[in-house]
Amino acid sequence: MKQYYAMIAAAGALWGLLSLFFEVLSAAGLTSPQAVGVRTACAAVVMWLWLFVRDRRALKLKTWKHLWYFVGTGMISLAFFNSCYFACIERSTIGLAALLLYTAPVFVMLFSAVLFGEKLTGRKIGALALTVVGCGLATGAFSGGLSVHPAALAFGLASGIGYALYTVFGKFALRDYDSRTITAYTMLFAAIGVLPISQPVQAARIVFSSPQTIIMALCGGVLCTVLPYLLYTKGLTRVDAGKASIVACVEPVVAALVGMLLFGEPLDVGRLGGMALVLAAIVLLNLPISHYTRTAS
Template sequence: MSTAKNRIAYLYVLLGAALWGIIGIFIDALSAAGFTALQIVTLRVVSAAVMLVLFLAVRDWKLLIIDIKDSFSFIGTGIFSIVFFNWCYFTAIEEVSLSVAVILLYTGPAFVAILSRIFFKEPLTRRKVGALLLTLVGCTLVIKLIPVGDQQFSWYGILVGLGSGFGYALYSIFGKHALKKYRSLTVITYTFVFASVVLLPISGITIEASQLASTQVWLHILGLGFFPTALAYMLYTVGLSMVESSRASITATIEPVVATLLGVYAFNEILSFYQLVGIVLVLSAVVLIQFKRKTVAAR
């Protein structure tokens, strides 16, 4: 891959992850409107699925055609990843805390690096290991898990938190496999279609008409389905098709940095010294992972 194309790939991943980082705006608004966490997840997935299907039906309906035997890839991205990691993530938040749940979610790049080594034979270089360590420490500082006082953790919460990181990682693995045969738009569309098929019946979602009476609520639902979901996953998936899964997932850890900075500018939160250090470490990891080791030509 040329250097220019490589940079574009990382730019797509960064933009996608940055859009994931603004999800708090929509979640706060919908929570204030009376929606539960599970309802918001379901609304996010279903609205994205509807928008993507309609878009492809108008733009190029042929992109909606898939071979039924390839459904496993979309079961992987939609159910094993999206549904599973969301369930684990929200369960972890209830069992431990939001900050601990976030850092456990961001064990995802480590899982991606290991799984990519197994399934795609991607090398596990010292540069990747270094970037993973910078990411882990940086995210820990950004979400203020460090410095930490005496805390009692639920082992069940830790386990499901790690499950969220594993589920988060599965999107890059199954998505990479699906991209060998299908366009990125097809992959993300069926990811959310399969996720919707599972979430709608098991979520037990019951939304009162009064909750949907406001135009503002609908704008937030559509915004949630489009910006940090459909568009974000499309950008990330396009980038994923051009670079190694492990590199893409490490680059995507820019998300908590964006979320933290959004909190500063939109919600008047104050950044601590430790958070600033964490942001620098995450950004350093993102820069580090973009450079491949140069090989010396044989003489």
Template sequence: MANKTAPLLIAIGASLWGIIGVFVTYLYEMGFTPIQVVAIRVLTAAIFMSTYLLFKNRHLFKIKPRDSRYFIGTGIISIVLFNWCLFSSMEESSISIAFILLYTAPAFVTILSRILFKESLTFRKVTALLITLVGCSLVIGIFSNSAESLSLYGLIIGLGSGFFYALYSIFGKAALSKYDSLTVTVYTFLFASVAIVPFSGLGSMVATFTNLKVWGLVIGLGFLSTMLPFIFYTKGLHHVESSRASIIATIEPVVASFIGFFIFNETLSLWQYIGMILVISSVIIVQESKKRKGAQPLYHKAEA
């Protein structure tokens, strides 16, 4: 039964990641800035995940002080900057475009892995990179003169979210060789919280937290779109290989696009929808390549 429900759990987890735009957009409307929303997400996620780990297996909290450098990489360099770029991209463009540019992460992982780990660039990988390039060109509105075309700043921060998310796989590879994925995730959010919360300006928003709607959005962001999808995805990953799980997780930008369309009336041009399909296709091509080799991919959502 577990094997049959595993793909569904992964799909649910990816879908919950996909609805994050709802909470982010409404927090913007309440007066929060992108950096404050990042601070809210990492802090609430750190609290929820730490509590979960405390009850599940408190021994997983043990790490060696010298290994803190791994979590500076995953938490500060990757998660903080990735979330800031993603949330800023939502504000600058749209939820749909932000999530598609985020999905350039596998392409960045492929390039970085070639440079840092000397991994081979196969025909399938090169093909996937080219498809990603074409897809992104269409998504940013290269063939569109409409309002949906993306500014240079929007493009840079959108690609930045993919790049910094990709760095998580690079830094996380070393950390996961020594620690459980739960340990890595908890310390990633703890380090991220320590790095950004004091400088986020959340103190100036204290009065806003008297609004129950804000607390609903905060819990939705930290629990519904961060902790729960991690648990569902990880549970499903125990019974489904990572490459297949990554392919199932491409439902995330699809859900994000539906959210943008039905809730916030976001629309894209035909060329942009074609670009979206191409970017998702490139992710599938890369993961299928790794699946055939029997390797575990560096990029999968369970660790983010």
């Protein structure tokens, strides 16, 4: 069981590295929606080419009715939450937008309790509280007075719901498909979903303007998109949705570390404390699983 938690934590860490590639692509002239479009398009092309060469059977759907899984993971989740997240940033701050995005575990737990019968245990709720406070501190959302515009709050909460829906739709999809198929179709539908707001022709010109931007686009698509979604979806096969969403919150911790170590963002007690709280939440979720596994064996 530990390896599945490790997969989810690794996925969160890789998502947290995405800021590295976004910095380069933004400096080259890509807007945030364009960067998302490039990321998902590269991920879709790489994933489909890889499966076409290695195992074409993984691209075959059992029935066309199952497309709703991937409309859910790709359009309703990935494309939707990115759009809402950037709309929130435009109306507030990155820190507040990140905090509202990481309300996702709350929604995952609520959805999972209703749809999958997952129990809301005291340990889960405690870990969730640690995660929300920790994310707020790690992202800097609690520093200074926060004056939240109603539209920013609405977009931010919508991004959290959209983020949570990947876990929900992913759980449904896992009943019929493995992580490779789910990731391939998710990226395809996500790329289609962001197409209207990403100005693809202009974005392509910027990406192909230099070898550096091409490499960064591919790295962002493979290392920070294809690989983490494969790992996270695989982890969902053995970890319940509520716990998975909390473990994946290692993402803002890694993102904060990247900002501090590579981009000179301030290192303070609040951020360090926030990281410690998120990691404590992950430990809290893992300890009883490890104990149970040892007892059972």
